[in-house]
Amino acid sequence: MVDYTKHIQKAEEAARRRNYDFAIQLYQQLLEIDPDVGAARAGLRRALKARHEKKKGSRFLGMIKGAGPLAAAKTLAKAGKHNAAAKQLESYLTTNPMDEEANLLLGICLESGGHTHSALAVFEFLTEVAPRNPEGLKRAGAMMRVNGDPVRALEYYERALEADPRDRDAIKARKDLSAEAALSRSRFDEVKHSREQIVDKEEAVRLEKSQRRHQSEGDLRQELERLETSFADDPSNVDSMLAMADILEKLRDPEAATDLVQRALSYRKGSADLAERLGRLQVKGLRKAIARADKAGDEQEADRLEAQLRELELVETRRRLELTPGDATLRLSLGRVLLSQGKYDEAAAELQKAVADPRQADSAHMALAQCFQEKGFLDLARSEYEKALTGHPGVDETAREILYNLGVIAEAEGNSAEARSFYARIFEVDIGYKDVSAKMERLK
Template sequence: MVRPADNLFSKAEQAIKRRNFDYAIELLQQGLKLDPLNVEQRKRLRSTEILAIQEKGGNTKGDFKTRLITLKTQWAVKKLGMAKKWEEQIVEIENFLRLAPQNVAMLTALAAALRSLENGTEAAISVLQQIVELDSGQVETWRQLGILYGPVDPQKAIACWEKVKRYHPEDKEAGKAIRDLSAQTMMKNAEDRKKSGKGDFTDLLASADEAKKLEEEQAIIRTDDDARRAIERTKEKIAKTPNEKRLIRQLGDLYRRLKQYNEAEAQYKLLLDLDPNDLVAQERLGELQEHIYSDRIEELKIKLKDAPDDADLQAQLARAVEEFEDFLVVLLERRVHTHPTDCGLKARYGEILLKKDRVDEAVEQFQKALVDPRLATLSHANLGRCFKAKGLYDLAIDEFQKTLHQIADANSSLAKDIRYALAETYGLKGEFTPARATMEQILAVDIRFRDVSQKVVEYRNKEKD
């Protein structure tokens, strides 16, 4: 028996052959309303949308205009998600993706909605795979793939968690998942061998020494001694397979953990000798420099605690901080270019640009970071700071108010910080009554916050003038 959805999918296939992409998209969307878990047809929909946009010279990831004309759709997506109306939410997400089929934030929302449907795991995995194909640096997507693959394909799950560890070597969740899945796989292999008459679990290990090494490898590295033992084991493995990139990277990470930075740098550079396009090795070298700068700054701060009036130490610290910030500008610019859909990088890049008074460039990064709902609060706050610095006070006030509406704890440090900035902005604009009232809101909960008491008096006096 032919299902209604199959008729729609068949017509869509014919429309694609005639390059009638818009009609094909309509048919595919209608079919997927009837059959939302059809993985292949959703892939076909996405590729057709991309072809349609590319044919017209558009942006498949969406742009500012896309965000403007889809505001109603974005609100519907958020509202339906909160109501847990997953199938309706999927329809609205697809309405957005028709205009921006490679928008990572909305693809992520689609995967989450599909996962919430009964038997939706395979469909969710398919969408998440599309995301990492667009940008392999999407760490949280690899994490979700690891979680979803865990019960159905431990080997694929391990590979995904390894990706998480590659970008975040000290990620505890990833480390635990890899150990648990590896043990699970080993036990299954042992059971299979026992059933086939080839031996039991102990037969899998060539010797007691090998068993001990395996146990050590699966142990969490908590101390420096653990790391040193892990270095020796990794060196032994590298001696057998000298060009194994995973092992070389692991050795570099272990050296970095012990703050043996020269040795770590040598390993990461070796990776680049083997593969000049190894993006992970490039990022590791950047992270290594970050560690070196951070350690130097921390060392100077400790010295200053013992000698707070030492002008030479103060100058050294200021110089070290400035050099670190200059380094971060270059590093983060490169990372944003390498991972164009990573909103977290954009937000961090914007923060360092703002520190360096490159305000217009910072605004651009914060506006792009707004695409990720998790970054919206801080991005609005930083946009407010940017507009305040530019003297665009009305825009700054609007951004600060948006920030306050999104902060759950009205008495948090961030809320007080934003209220202070909002009050200052009112003051700079010459509106001293709301400036004073906003400062009084801080005073009511924390009289010791900065110079809030003096500010209240200052704005009250200016009201009278």
């Protein structure tokens, strides 16, 4: 089984930096290779949702743009072509990520195509955005059961019955799962039998809670209180500082976590791991502050914090690159940060180094093309876009962006026929992409 952990971490990092387009592209590329990577499918849902919330675009316009793929998906699903339908639904959800019906149909198509991990990821996302949708809750429960977790499956069916107490399917599933869940808990107890050797029962309970993958807020606050008491007796204990920082981060308080990691770093000067963690927390804290400013309608403060965030991202990327100068992924990241700040010459210098790594070449050529295009060097931009396009034989999201920009360059050079040929390749697969339809009409 192929391990996609590093690829997913790369996409998650892009999403954390609010580079949602890049994160989405990475998740989509991974799902092209293996449609049943649940973590990638879940990450794609989160990234699409975050981008949608950031842009706050018109829902109506999004529906118009995605009308073609949605209609095609429904036709394909009826014909039993589940994998093809899933691809069309993902295309539609790119601009309409919160559509309950489309998400539900996507999950059903993935399930029918045998992609149970991806189906579970979609159904779980649906239960987050539509917590009172009984069909979504039942489907999540069914997939959780298929994936071997009857306890959590039962929880979803219980929620489905809260939404619709008369749902017969949910009632039957709850009855069947109650026995399975009880047996699962019994087996868990047998595996954990060694805990009986722990004399202190409170410690056993605490250990169990700390080992759970998903701890409740109450559990986290209880553990934080215990650590704070211990820390008061030994205020120079770095392990306690970091343990408290872990919990505060889970409680979505990056500012408090930052203070503790900063203090820990003062005791462990020169620790690269702590320095990296501190930078990551500072970025999180700034993003949270930006969100607060946006919510309060303080655009001036949000802009100030945004500029501060960009500068911090630049400093952090450079710091990490100094530690591993041969890391082409970081080199590419630095180039992209510089590009986003309008520092095109510096960005191009970094990206020209990144293209040497075959794993990053396509993305680096793409970013380098954008640098040259911004500087007005259209011949160089065209060359880099063409190199980037070779890595995308199909017309995926990245290919569409490349073809669109090649069309823009051709128009700028006065070559209308060539421009139309680039736009036509997009038009054939996605009539709603940007203003391609209008350009096709204008360039008849």
